[in-house]
Amino acid sequence: MNARRLILIAVPYMWLLALFLVPFLIVLKISLSDTALSIPPYTPTLDLSQGWEGLKAFWAELDFENFIFLTEDDLYWKAYLSSLKIAALSTCITLLVGYPIAYGMARADESWRPTLLMLVILPFWTSFLIRVYAWIGILSGEGYLNQFLMSLGIIGEPLTILNTNTAVYIGIVYTYLPFMILPIYATLEKMDDSLLEAAEDLGCSRISAFWLVTVPLSKSGIIAGCFLVFIPTIGEFVIPSLLGGSQTLMIGKVLWEEFFSNRDWPVASAVAVILLLILVIPIILFQRNEQKQREAEG
Amino acid sequence: MAQATKPQRAKAEAFAPWQDASTRPLIEFRGVTKRFGTFTAIDDISLDIYAKEFFALLGPSGCGKTTLMRMLGGFETPTEGTILLDGQDVAGVPPNRRATNMMFQSYALFPHLDIAENIAFGLRRAKIPKDQIAARVDEMLKLVQLTPYRSRKPHQVSGGQRQRVALARALARAPKLLLLDEPLGALDKKLRQETQFELMDIQEKTGTTFVIVTHDQEEAMTVASRVAVMDHGKLVQVATPDAIYETPNSTYVADFIGDVNIIEGAATPLGEGRYEIHWAEGATPLIGTTDEALATGAKVYLAIRPEKVAISTENPESRANAVPGTVHDIAYLGNISTYHVELANGAIVKAQTANTHRIARRDITWDDPVWLSWTDTAGVVLTR
Numbered sequence: 001m002n003a004r005r006l007i008l009i010a011v012p013y014m015w016l017l018a019l020f021l022v023p024f025l026i027v028l029k030i031s032l033s034d035t036a037l038s039i040p041p042y043t044p045t046l047d048l049s050q051g052w053e054g055l056k057a058f059w060a061e062l063d064f065e066n067f068i069f070l071t072e073d074d075l076y077w078k079a080y081l082s083s084l085k086i087a088a089l090s091t092c093i094t095l096l097v098g099y100p101i102a103y104g105m106a107r108a109d110e111s112w113r114p115t116l117l118m119l120v121i122l123p124f125w126t127s128f129l130i131r132v133y134a135w136i137g138i139l140s141g142e143g144y145l146n147q148f149l150m151s152l153g154i155i156g157e158p159l160t161i162l163n164t165n166t167a168v169y170i171g172i173v174y175t176y177l178p179f180m181i182l183p184i185y186a187t188l189e190k191m192d193d194s195l196l197e198a199a200e201d202l203g204c205s206r207i208s209a210f211w212l213v214t215v216p217l218s219k220s221g222i223i224a225g226c227f228l229v230f231i232p233t234i235g236e237f238v239i240p241s242l243l244g245g246s247q248t249l250m251i252g253k254v255l256w257e258e259f260f261s262n263r264d265w266p267v268a269s270a271v272a273v274i275l276l277l278i279l280v281i282p283i284i285l286f287q288r289n290e291q292k293q294r295e296a297e298g
Numbered sequence: 299m300a301q302a303t304k305p306q307r308a309k310a311e312a313f314a315p316w317q318d319a320s321t322r323p324l325i326e327f328r329g330v331t332k333r334f335g336t337f338t339a340i341d342d343i344s345l346d347i348y349a350k351e352f353f354a355l356l357g358p359s360g361c362g363k364t365t366l367m368r369m370l371g372g373f374e375t376p377t378e379g380t381i382l383l384d385g386q387d388v389a390g391v392p393p394n395r396r397a398t399n400m401m402f403q404s405y406a407l408f409p410h411l412d413i414a415e416n417i418a419f420g421l422r423r424a425k426i427p428k429d430q431i432a433a434r435v436d437e438m439l440k441l442v443q444l445t446p447y448r449s450r451k452p453h454q455v456s457g458g459q460r461q462r463v464a465l466a467r468a469l470a471r472a473p474k475l476l477l478l479d480e481p482l483g484a485l486d487k488k489l490r491q492e493t494q495f496e497l498m499d500i501q502e503k504t505g506t507t508f509v510i511v512t513h514d515q516e517e518a519m520t521v522a523s524r525v526a527v528m529d530h531g532k533l534v535q536v537a538t539p540d541a542i543y544e545t546p547n548s549t550y551v552a553d554f555i556g557d558v559n560i561i562e563g564a565a566t567p568l569g570e571g572r573y574e575i576h577w578a579e580g581a582t583p584l585i586g587t588t589d590e591a592l593a594t595g596a597k598v599y600l601a602i603r604p605e606k607v608a609i610s611t612e613n614p615e616s617r618a619n620a621v622p623g624t625v626h627d628i629a630y631l632g633n634i635s636t637y638h639v640e641l642a643n644g645a646i647v648k649a650q651t652a653n654t655h656r657i658a659r660r661d662i663t664w665d666d667p668v669w670l671s672w673t674d675t676a677g678v679v680l681t682r
């Protein structure tokens with residue numbers, strides 16, 4: 001192996017090391033520490049001036065106490081489960097909403113496609129936080145939605161949507177929809193129309209041609225989109241805390257409370273480490289899908 | 299002589315439904331026009347294709363062959379006119395309800411299915427029992443010689459193999475009408491000939507009607523019962539392969555099928571369909587025949603195939619037409635040689651001879667003065 005290749009490989013690995021592995025090791029270290037009334041609020045802290053003895057003493061103080069604590073209080077595993085459930089359900093809803101949109105875009109006249117693509121990306125031009133606040137204005141008791149429905153006479157009493165799980169689902173689907181649409185659109189747009197003609201020629205109706213040809217050919221886009229929604233949703237914090245109510249249990253919110261309200265950095269770090277371990281599985285599956293797709297194309 | 303023509307005539311009598319007014323065509327195009335925007339791809343075509351025919355569409359790129367096929371398959375609707383399949387107007391009948399299968403020019407193989415599954419696709423839709431599907435797929439794979447590749451994906455096989463998969467997939471359902479858009483273009487000569495014979499064999503066994511697009515005139519000559527030559531969305535001539543070759547109706551067809559010499563001139567009737575053609579100042583007029591009645595001085599083209607022109611060093615007095623010239627070029631093609639002979643007026647006429655002698659013993663060479671000669675019935679007199 002020559003030096004040039006070594007450098008080429010080293011650069012991305014250094015990058016990963018600096019931006020992912022080092023912070024992770026720091027978090028892992030904090031999760032093994034104990035809370036303390038100091039700055040930073042945990043012990044031990046690494047003091048290299050003590051030399052070898054100091055390092056040994058430091059090592060001896062690390063333990064799995066916080067992880068054991070997580071298993072003792074049922075709040076945590078309930079929060080993990082609830083997060084997984086909310087993430088899975090909102091991924092399904094986003095897929096159901098996003099697929100027809102992506103399909104419509106891919107079928108649209110070629111001259112229209114850049115405009116449609118632009119419209120999908122448009123929300124990113126304003127701050128995510130502002131858009132979530134806008135939903136408060138829409139969904140609240142006196143919000144636009146209730147006003148609109150009451151003026152039409154469809155409902156007599158305002159609906160309580162804000163501060164419920166429904167509002168969380170609406171917020172998540174709204175926020176992550178582009179991440180679902182874009183990869184599906186990319187696979188559908190590449191698809192050759194003559195494949196559908198061939199399917200029809202061989203005896204398929206339009207609908208069965210869709211299920212037998214279009215859907216399998218957009219499979220990699222569907223999988224990519226689902227992961228792009230599912231992975232960040234599990235750890236989502238802003239949407240459940242702004243739109244959700246007290247009964248909305250999500251691990252991101254728990255983590256935030258441990259960290260800022262309780263100032264219990266070690267437990268918060270332990271929550272984060274477990275969350276990361278949970279996420280590693282779908283991330284690996286996601287990478288596998290991407291690789292398989294690249295191979296199929298290559 | 300009589301013996302040589304006999305089987306030919308017997309065959310013609312056995313299968314020439316287009317000559318029999320009582321036979322109902324399988325496909326009828328009636329004044330069909332297809333426009334894409336302002337562009338006319340198919341221009342007022344009327345055409346009958348009969349059951350069990352092997353009908354070849356021939357024409358330059360972009361003349362509308364694929365468009366014609368796609369209208370039969372149900373992927374395009376005519377802008378004007380009607381298409382009847384088995385006497386039924388097919389307007390509004392979707393492709394999956396038509397008793398046709400099409401092999402697409404782009405193959406359109408399903409990339410997510412392997413080769414055996416691609417071939418089985420149409421069979422599965424037809425609700426055939428599983429074991430029959432498997433048997434049929436095996437049969438098709440064997441036919442196109444792809445059995446070892448059955449579990450590969452389309453992107454893992456070569457272009458010619460992909461073409462054979464597309465062919466097998468279209469053949470698998472054994473439809474009443476098969477539309478093949480350049481089915482053999484990517485195959486090497488040997489495989490192509492084998493497949494041509496397989497197609498003819500299938501046709502004989504199953505009685506399927508074939509409409510086939512080809513760029514290869516030899517292929518059209520070999521397999522077709524009739525050939526349609528197209529140009530700019532119009533049919534120029536529809537006839538049997540030998541009629542297209544021997545009696546083309548225009549210089550366009552003559553030029554498109556095979557090699558031809560075209561000599562322009564003015565006609566003078568000699569009676570009984572014989573005409574004198576004045577083609578160059580001071581030169582002896584040429585003699586040609588046609589069934590058409592032509593006025594004196596009418597502009598005509600004499601089309602003669604190179605293999606019907608004899609080349610010699612002496613003037614062969616016995617032939618109706620003989621013109622002097624000098625050898626401009628000789629193309630040696632192994633079994634035959636083509637002599638490019640320049641006439642006094644600068645025109646080049648090609649003459650072809652079989653190389654029965656070794657090349658070293660050839661007695662005519664570059665710049666030799668020679669005589670070209672042919673009989674009065676060898677050429678065709680055309681008016682356009």
Ligand SMILES: Nc1ncnc2c1ncn2[C@@H]1O[C@H](COP(=O)(O)OP(=O)(O)OP(=O)(O)O)[C@@H](O)[C@H]1O
Nearest residue numbers: 334337339357358359360361362363364365366403
């Ligand atoms: N969907 C379409 N929109 C506009 N023009 C079209 C369309 N399909 C075909 N054409 C035009 O119609 C003409 C005939 O096309 P067609 O595909 O039938 O040609 P072809 O004879 O099959 O040619 P080739 O031998 O190259 O396959 C072409 O000039 C083509 O550009």
Ligand SMILES: [Mg+2]
Nearest residue numbers: 363364403479
């Ligand atoms: Mg074509």
